[in-house]
Amino acid sequence: MTNSKTYCIIMAGGTGTRLWPVSRDRYPKQFLKVEGAECSLIRDTWNRFAGLIPEENIVVITSDRYENLVMEHLPELRPENLIVEPYVRDTAPCIAYASMKILMRDPEAVTVVTPADHLIPDVDEFRANLGEAISYASENNVLMTLGLVPSYPDTNYGYIQVTGGTGACYLDGARKVKTFTEKPSVDMAKVFLGTGEFLWNAGIFVWKASVILDELEVLLPEVMGPFAGWKEHLDEPAFIQRAYSDCLRISIDYGVMEKTDKAWVYPAKFQWRDIGTWSTISEALGKGDGNSNVTISDTALLLQDTEGCTIIPSRSNKLIAVKGLDDYLIIDTEDVLLICPKKDNKFKEMLGGLAMPGYETYK
Amino acid sequence: MTNSKTYCIIMAGGTGTRLWPVSRDRYPKQFLKVEGAECSLIRDTWNRFAGLIPEENIVVITSDRYENLVMEHLPELRPENLIVEPYVRDTAPCIAYASMKILMRDPEAVTVVTPADHLIPDVDEFRANLGEAISYASENNVLMTLGLVPSYPDTNYGYIQVTGGTGACYLDGARKVKTFTEKPSVDMAKVFLGTGEFLWNAGIFVWKASVILDELEVLLPEVMGPFAGWKEHLDEPAFIQRAYSDCLRISIDYGVMEKTDKAWVYPAKFQWRDIGTWSTISEALGKGDGNSNVTISDTALLLQDTEGCTIIPSRSNKLIAVKGLDDYLIIDTEDVLLICPKKDNKFKEMLGGLAMPGYETYK
Numbered sequence: 001m002t003n004s005k006t007y008c009i010i011m012a013g014g015t016g017t018r019l020w021p022v023s024r025d026r027y028p029k030q031f032l033k034v035e036g037a038e039c040s041l042i043r044d045t046w047n048r049f050a051g052l053i054p055e056e057n058i059v060v061i062t063s064d065r066y067e068n069l070v071m072e073h074l075p076e077l078r079p080e081n082l083i084v085e086p087y088v089r090d091t092a093p094c095i096a097y098a099s100m101k102i103l104m105r106d107p108e109a110v111t112v113v114t115p116a117d118h119l120i121p122d123v124d125e126f127r128a129n130l131g132e133a134i135s136y137a138s139e140n141n142v143l144m145t146l147g148l149v150p151s152y153p154d155t156n157y158g159y160i161q162v163t164g165g166t167g168a169c170y171l172d173g174a175r176k177v178k179t180f181t182e183k184p185s186v187d188m189a190k191v192f193l194g195t196g197e198f199l200w201n202a203g204i205f206v207w208k209a210s211v212i213l214d215e216l217e218v219l220l221p222e223v224m225g226p227f228a229g230w231k232e233h234l235d236e237p238a239f240i241q242r243a244y245s246d247c248l249r250i251s252i253d254y255g256v257m258e259k260t261d262k263a264w265v266y267p268a269k270f271q272w273r274d275i276g277t278w279s280t281i282s283e284a285l286g287k288g289d290g291n292s293n294v295t296i297s298d299t300a301l302l303l304q305d306t307e308g309c310t311i312i313p314s315r316s317n318k319l320i321a322v323k324g325l326d327d328y329l330i331i332d333t334e335d336v337l338l339i340c341p342k343k344d345n346k347f348k349e350m351l352g353g354l355a356m357p358g359y360e361t362y363k
Numbered sequence: 364m365t366n367s368k369t370y371c372i373i374m375a376g377g378t379g380t381r382l383w384p385v386s387r388d389r390y391p392k393q394f395l396k397v398e399g400a401e402c403s404l405i406r407d408t409w410n411r412f413a414g415l416i417p418e419e420n421i422v423v424i425t426s427d428r429y430e431n432l433v434m435e436h437l438p439e440l441r442p443e444n445l446i447v448e449p450y451v452r453d454t455a456p457c458i459a460y461a462s463m464k465i466l467m468r469d470p471e472a473v474t475v476v477t478p479a480d481h482l483i484p485d486v487d488e489f490r491a492n493l494g495e496a497i498s499y500a501s502e503n504n505v506l507m508t509l510g511l512v513p514s515y516p517d518t519n520y521g522y523i524q525v526t527g528g529t530g531a532c533y534l535d536g537a538r539k540v541k542t543f544t545e546k547p548s549v550d551m552a553k554v555f556l557g558t559g560e561f562l563w564n565a566g567i568f569v570w571k572a573s574v575i576l577d578e579l580e581v582l583l584p585e586v587m588g589p590f591a592g593w594k595e596h597l598d599e600p601a602f603i604q605r606a607y608s609d610c611l612r613i614s615i616d617y618g619v620m621e622k623t624d625k626a627w628v629y630p631a632k633f634q635w636r637d638i639g640t641w642s643t644i645s646e647a648l649g650k651g652d653g654n655s656n657v658t659i660s661d662t663a664l665l666l667q668d669t670e671g672c673t674i675i676p677s678r679s680n681k682l683i684a685v686k687g688l689d690d691y692l693i694i695d696t697e698d699v700l701l702i703c704p705k706k707d708n709k710f711k712e713m714l715g716g717l718a719m720p721g722y723e724t725y726k
Contacts, residue, residue, distance in 0.1 A: 321700070
């Protein structure tokens with residue numbers, strides 16, 4: 001059930017440098033078109049919500065460097081619904097600031113918070129699930145997150161343990177959360193799957209703006225302290241500048257969800273990918289060759305003695321001829337070619353250390 | 364000594380597929396600009412000879428597929444000096460046909476025959492050496508080739524043993540040839556260098572047109588037979604078509620130079636590279652990183668645990684980030700990326716077998 005009191009916050013400030021060199025500090029992954037998609041991830045995110053939530057209630061929060069990119073990808077976005085953060089401070093300050101903006105417009109607002117870079121092919125199922133979560137959160141003072149039944153022991157996702165015992169993750173309807181676990185080891189992930197009590201944390205939240213702000217006041221004074229007086233000063237750039245400058249850099253998961261007793265999860269049924277790392281991209285890529293090599297659909301592969309490689313070419317119909325590589329990333333872009341073992345993709349740190357200008361990974 | 368009786372034949376019909384994917388069947392290496400050069404290899408070849416031999420005496424022989432490329436790179440080339448071969452038949456038929464054309468114009472012609480894809484940085488020294496070889500060949504009925512004192516035991520070049528015993532390769536002036544050896548093993552090449560009797564075969568020949576044609580008649584009836592009657596029919600396309608169709612595919616080295624008793628060599632002093640294989644290109648590339656990795660001058664390299672690689676990027680200022688590769692070729696072009704061990708670069712054969720259209724290696 002959605003109505004004029006339902007809002008959406010699209011968080012589009014991430015730099016996505018774990019996907020370097022495809023995703024860059026200056027053009028991060030939310031603005032990229034993923035293979036098989038018809039548009040960029042942020043555009044796809046907008047479309048997914050626009051069918052469920054009134055467009056005038058969708059806000060996008062990002063950093064000043066991506067302001068123009070956001071408007072280019074989302075021309076319908078109302079200028080007053082574009083919120084610009086002066087500094088990168090992770091999701092807790094981001095959600096706090098955007099929620100304050102919304103609460104000023106509507107003290108009863110129910111808000112969905114979503115990243116801009118998820119891949120969710122089944123939009124109808126997504127909207128149906130989210131509608132139920134919104135309905136629950138509008139009637140209860142809970143901090144709701146969406147959870148997905150895991151299909152394999154992924155070690156890049158966070159896991160949510162639900163109450164209710166063995167197999168409870170398969171039950172319908174919102175459930176109270178028992179524990180959160182960030183990126184488990186593969187052995188632990190296998191145990192999780194075996195219990196039927198664990199869901200993947202999709203990082204999509206549903207709550208009343210008033211409820212999350214109240215909980216932030218209680219649990220994160222290091223974030224909310226610098227915003228003291230926000231109801232009077234929220235539209236003053238100098239106020240926001242100083243608040244961001246002073247507030248703690250912390251995620252909403254670590255700062256609130258893992259500590260609150262209001263955490264609930266809605267077990268969702270839609271397909272979902274967080275395009276966060278090369279390993280999740282490798283999982284998402286359809287085209288393989290029988291030796292666990294994967295690439296995008298129109299690449300011509302000529303591989304010998306080569307297994308388990310993830311290959312992203314710089315252009316359509318490129319021929320990639322490789323011999324004698326196992327478990328490598330081969331990521332080609334117009335100005336960077338990366339060839340390295342999958343288990344050892346630390347080039348962005350090296351780059352940062354070497355300060356090579358022009359191949360911007362860090363700002 | 365050169366004069367109006369001195370001619371030059373530039374052979375520009377090679378496909379250069381050993382340098383795939385940079386050199387292609389449709390755009391072979393003679394039309395490429397090598398790193399550090401100011402123009403394409405064929406243009407550079409023209410400039411080298413144009414200062415020594417009258418321009419109206421320089422002819423270019425190529426196949427019909429490269430006719431337009433030749434005229435584009437050599438706009439000064441007189442249309443009547445462009446000779447087009449109907450089929451690829453290696454150097455013996457090529458030299459035979461071009462020499463017939465020249466002999467028709469001047470029965471006393473002295474001719475230099477050169478490939479179009481050599482790298483010779485020191486033009487003055489080249490012209491001085493070649494001038495002396497021309498002078499000798501105009502006064503003697505010899506088949507002269509240029510030889511270079513080898514600087515390391517390259518296994519991709521042919522070697523010429525000169526008469527005169529130990530150290531004779533360092534003596535000045537033309538010398539009679541004792542033996543030719545194609546691409547020796549590295550052990551044999553080391554022995555060659557130790558004796559001081561061996562020169563690299565530059566594949567640049569100097570002789571009277573009449574002398575090479577007479578020797579071809581004697582040694583290669585499989586080539587000259589189909590051209591019988593050429594003095595009457597040389598300008599008839601149907602005649603040339605049939606002669607080429609019927610004649611043997613054979614190199615001038617194997618068909619004539621290794622068998623004749625008229626073989627002489629002029630020990631030359633200029634620097635020289637046959638840009639024929641990736642290994643000679645690796646030798647020619649200046650820019651290294653202390654771990655035997657080489658690339659062209661404006662590439663940004665970020666290498667970890669990587670040694671002995673030859674890296675050619677698809678564009679200027681590309682960053683190549685590689686981890687954990689030893690002795691690999693990494694050759695990136697706009698539409699092909701090749702990553703393979705240097706010792707095992709057989710992709711062009713694979714490609715031919717797979718008949719992948721668009722990445723033309725073979726015609």
